[in-house]
Amino acid sequence: MNIWTAIAVTAVGCYAVKLAGLLVPVGALERPLVKRMAALLPVALLAALTAQQTFADGRTLVLDAKAAGLAAAAVALLLRAPFLLVIAAAVLVTAGVRAMAG
Amino acid sequence: MVRDALGVGVAVGLSGFAFGVTSAGSGLTVLQTCALSLLAFTGASQFALVGALAGGGSPLTASVGAVFLSMRNAFYGLRLSQLLALPRAVRPLAAHFVIDETTAVSLAQSGRRAVRIGFAVTGISLYLLWNLTTLLGALGAEAIGDTDTWGLDAAGPAVFLALLAPMVRTATERAVAAIAVLLGLGLLSVLPQGVPVLAAALAVPMVLYGVGRKASAPEADGPKPHSTDGTTSNSTQGKDR
Numbered sequence: 001m002n003i004w005t006a007i008a009v010t011a012v013g014c015y016a017v018k019l020a021g022l023l024v025p026v027g028a029l030e031r032p033l034v035k036r037m038a039a040l041l042p043v044a045l046l047a048a049l050t051a052q053q054t055f056a057d058g059r060t061l062v063l064d065a066k067a068a069g070l071a072a073a074a075v076a077l078l079l080r081a082p083f084l085l086v087i088a089a090a091v092l093v094t095a096g097v098r099a100m101a102g
Numbered sequence: 103m104v105r106d107a108l109g110v111g112v113a114v115g116l117s118g119f120a121f122g123v124t125s126a127g128s129g130l131t132v133l134q135t136c137a138l139s140l141l142a143f144t145g146a147s148q149f150a151l152v153g154a155l156a157g158g159g160s161p162l163t164a165s166v167g168a169v170f171l172s173m174r175n176a177f178y179g180l181r182l183s184q185l186l187a188l189p190r191a192v193r194p195l196a197a198h199f200v201i202d203e204t205t206a207v208s209l210a211q212s213g214r215r216a217v218r219i220g221f222a223v224t225g226i227s228l229y230l231l232w233n234l235t236t237l238l239g240a241l242g243a244e245a246i247g248d249t250d251t252w253g254l255d256a257a258g259p260a261v262f263l264a265l266l267a268p269m270v271r272t273a274t275e276r277a278v279a280a281i282a283v284l285l286g287l288g289l290l291s292v293l294p295q296g297v298p299v300l301a302a303a304l305a306v307p308m309v310l311y312g313v314g315r316k317a318s319a320p321e322a323d324g325p326k327p328h329s330t331d332g333t334t335s336n337s338t339q340g341k342d343r
Contacts, residue, residue, distance in 0.1 A: 002161045003129075003130060003134055003155060003161065004134065005161045005162075005165075006151060006155060006161035006162070006164050006165045007134060007137055007138050007141070007142075007151075007165075009161070009162065009165035009166075009169070010138070010142050010147065010148075010151050010164075010165040010168045010169060011137075011138070011141035011142045013165065013166075013168070013169030013172070014142045014143075014144050014147055014168070014169055014172040014175070015141075015142075015197065015198065017169065017172050017173055017175050017176045018144075018172070018175045018176065018179055018197040018198065018200040018201075019179075019193070019194060019197040020176050020179065021175060021176035021177060021178060021179015021180050021182070021183065021197075021200060022179040022182065022183045022188070022193045022196065022197050022200065023179075023183075023193060024179075024180055024183070033310070036310060037306050037307065037310065038177060038180050038181050039181065040274070040275065040278050040306045040309070040310070041174070041177040041303055041306055042174070042177065042178060042181075042202075042205060042206070042209075042269065043266065043269045043270060043275050043278045043279050043282070043306075044278050044279070044281075044282035044302050044303050044304075044305040044306050045174040045177070045282070045299060045302060045303060046202065046206075046262050046265055046266040046269070046279075047266055047270075047278070047279035047280075047282040047283050047286070047302070047305075048282045048283060048285065048286030048287075048298065048299045048302030049146060049202075049259070049262045049286070049299055050259050050262040050263045050266060050283075051282075051283040051286050051287050052286050052287065052290065052298070052299065053146075053258050053259035053262065054256075054259040055287060056287065056290055058153075059290050059291050060290075060291065061287060061290065061291075065253070065256075066255060066256045066259065069253060069256035069260065070256065070259055070260060070263060073256075073260040073263050073264065074263065077263065077264060077267045083264055086260060086263075086264045087116075087117070087257055087260045087261060087264065089260075090253070090256040090257065090259070090260030090263075091252070091253040091254060091256050091257050091260070092253060093253070093256075094253030094255070094256035095251065095252050095253030096253070098250065098251060098253065099251075
């Protein structure tokens with residue numbers, strides 16, 4: 001039951017957050033500074049998420065095979081590979097490095 | 103463009119498989135795992151929740167952390183509501199699909215029609231695949247064993263990196279990304295889970311303040327022909343600073 005509570009709170013909370021963004025009055029965004037900030041926010045959040053999911057295990061920093069996988073994805077992106085290939089490169093290189101490391 | 107949207111949808115949907123396996127491995131039932139994908143539908147938060155529950159966190163702390171992590175979706179909504187210009191009645195439905203990937207695809211389009219198509223195609227294909235693969239992952243969890251062996255834990259960050267790449271073209275955007283990484287990693291051990299990502303958003307005012315200070319010199323990152331931040335289709339945006 002505890003897990004169901006967590007699922008319910010998460011589902012309701014996440015939906016409310018999403019809806020709030022769509023319902024904020026347009027007038028609040030008319031200022032150029034606000035617009036610039038709103039445009040740059042996804043950059044900051046995605047960068048932080050990428051770094052955390054690659055280099056963090058819970059609350060500690062780690063350097064493991066995922067770093068090699070992400071490097072492969074970065075190379076694929078620089079070579080303008082399609083999206084699927086970028087993800088495949090990350091997964092395959094990560095699995096490969098782990099296999100070799102035993 | 104529709105192919106781009108489908109590509110993103112398919113690729114990210116597949117990482118739902120990784121979520122299904124991880125969630126089942128964290129002790130959630132198949133029903134609980136699927137409920138989460140159907141109702142929460144925001145990948146990073148879902149991973150955060152099952153991770154926190156598996157780590158012995160209380161249900162409340164775990165879900166607050168997950169909701170914190172989803173705060174960025176509100177900022178995405180701010181951008182999207184301008185670009186999509188949806189009627190009020192449609193917004194509660196559209197809200198469910200306001201996530202990283204739909205935002206990235208929508209912002210990469212120019213023109214309201216293309217933005218709307220990109221949002222809808224990405225949102226629907228991603229939702230279907232995310233939930234289908236969540237189910238398959240949860241069912242196949244025992245069969246596949248340790249997902250990390252297969253490198254599936256690298257799929258999530260690779261998706262984020264691929265979404266981020268077209269957004270960091272100017273010096274300002276790169277500076278924001280770099281500082282956000284430093285904040286996100288540096289504050290990890292200091293702040294509760296989920297909060298460092300929010301703190302990383304502070305990179306934006308920090309960089310804009312820096313840019314403002316040297317604003318007397320012409321800034322190199324004015325409006326671009328193929329801006330991914332969606333400003334091209336917005337005639338009120340421009341040399342207004």
